Amino acid sequence: MIIHLKPGIAKEKAENLAKELQAVLLADETKKILVTPSALKSVDSRFDDVVAEKFVFNDDLLLGSRQYRKKTREIRIGNILIGGDSGHTLVITGPCSVESETQIETMARLCVELAVKMLRGGAFKPRTSPYTFQGLGTAGSKLLSRMREKYGLKIISEVRDATHIEEIIEYSDVIQIGAKSMYDHGILRRCGSAGKPVMIKRGFGTLLQEFVQAAEFILSGGNENVILCERGIRTFENKTRFTLDLCGVSYLKEKTNLPVILDPSHAIGYAYGVPDLTRACIAMGVDGVIIESHPDPKTALSDASQQLNPDEFRKLYKSLAPVAKAVGRIIV
Numbered sequence: 048m049i050i051h052l053k054p055g056i057a058k059e060k061a062e063n064l065a066k067e068l069q070a071v072l073l074a075d076e077t078k079k080i081l082v083t084p085s086a087l088k089s090v091d092s093r094f095d096d097v098v099a100e101k102f103v104f105n106d107d108l109l110l111g112s113r114q115y116r117k118k119t120r121e122i123r124i125g126n127i128l129i130g131g132d133s134g135h136t137l138v139i140t141g142p143c144s145v146e147s148e149t150q151i152e153t154m155a156r157l158c159v160e161l162a163v164k165m166l167r168g169g170a171f172k173p174r175t176s177p178y179t180f181q182g183l184g185t186a187g188s189k190l191l192s193r194m195r196e197k198y199g200l201k202i203i204s205e206v207r208d209a210t211h212i213e214e215i216i217e218y219s220d221v222i223q224i225g226a227k228s229m230y231d232h233g234i235l236r237r238c239g240s241a242g243k244p245v246m247i248k249r250g251f252g253t254l255l256q257e258f259v260q261a262a263e264f265i266l267s268g269g270n271e272n273v274i275l276c277e278r279g280i281r282t283f284e285n286k287t288r289f290t291l292d293l294c295g296v297s298y299l300k301e302k303t304n305l306p307v308i309l310d311p312s313h314a315i316g317y318a319y320g321v322p323d324l325t326r327a328c329i330a331m332g333v334d335g336v337i338i339e340s341h342p343d344p345k346t347a348l349s350d351a352s353q354q355l356n357p358d359e360f361r362k363l364y365k366s367l368a369p370v371a372k373a374v375g376r377i378i379v
């Protein structure tokens with residue numbers, strides 16, 4: 048249950064109520080909200096004088112549900128707006144991993160050429176094998192931040208564990224929680240108080256319910272700016288790397304109030320399919336797509352098979368506007 052307390056309730060009283068109901072208390076100057084497990088369906092009448100509004104739920108998708116907030120949350124990333132009434136579909140591109148200054152700068156320049164506003168790049172990579180490239184770490188984060196200063200691009204980068212989360216918060220505009228890290232409660236909880244938008248990726252073996260509950264950890268920590276990212280789940284099929292769950296995307300759009308970004312690159316795992324799949328994603332009417340691109344994909348130190356080269360990305364990017372228009376959206 049979500050309970051909005053009446054204005055003017057003292058903090059101490061709200062804290063006592065939270066303790067009694069085993070609720071999370073969200074409090075700022077203007078509002079105090081209690082969030083309890085969805086199993087709680089009613090509160091005692093002695094609370095009547097403090098309760099302004101109550102919302103009852105069937106499962107633990109609460110703060111992020113459309114039942115609570117009808118409109119998709121509006122998220123501002125500097126001069127970029129997604130969600131709300133914007134009708135924007137944000138295109139993000141850049142390499143899987145930051146590998147060198149020349150590499151990341153080539154992709155930053157491609158963004159500037161095409162007016163793409165957000166650059167991606169991993170500095171701390173959660174790899175499947177410990178023997179492959181693990182990312183440049185802090186040096187990679189600093190290169191991203193240099194691209195932000197030099198080209199005015201917004202940056203999204205992944206946090207692998209809680210040890211370097213402060214650095215990712217400082218050097219990025221959107222914090223990415225990866226598919227392999229979405230169960231890390233150190234990360235989820237710190238992101239709850241990060242004061243920056245967070246994009247959380249669905250694990251490849253994660254139920255939609257578990258996915259939205261992970262997002263609830265960030266929301267219930269007080270961060271209102273959470274974006275969901277579907278990046279493919281594991282099915283019986285192995286000709287493609289994963290299977291992009293577009294049915295799940297429909298569920299997320301229908302049931303949650305959180306913007307949704309799709310990642311066709313990790314879903315299919317092969318560059319040949321990324322253009323068609325990206326257009327299919329755009330046609331889903333989502334809030335964004337994140338596409339891996341690299342100056343010379345065959346030499347990439349991670350995810351070489353799925354990254355587009357600059358010409359492939361240019362061609363794809365130019366084909367997106369009509370698809371977005373057909374579903375009442377504009378590419379930003």
Ligand code: PEP
Pocket residue numbers: 143169173205224225226227248278313
């Ligand atoms: C990535 O974005 O490069 C990445 C590692 O993605 P995922 O967490 O979806 O595997």
Ligand code: MN
Pocket residue numbers: 143144313339349350
């Ligand atoms: Mn990758």
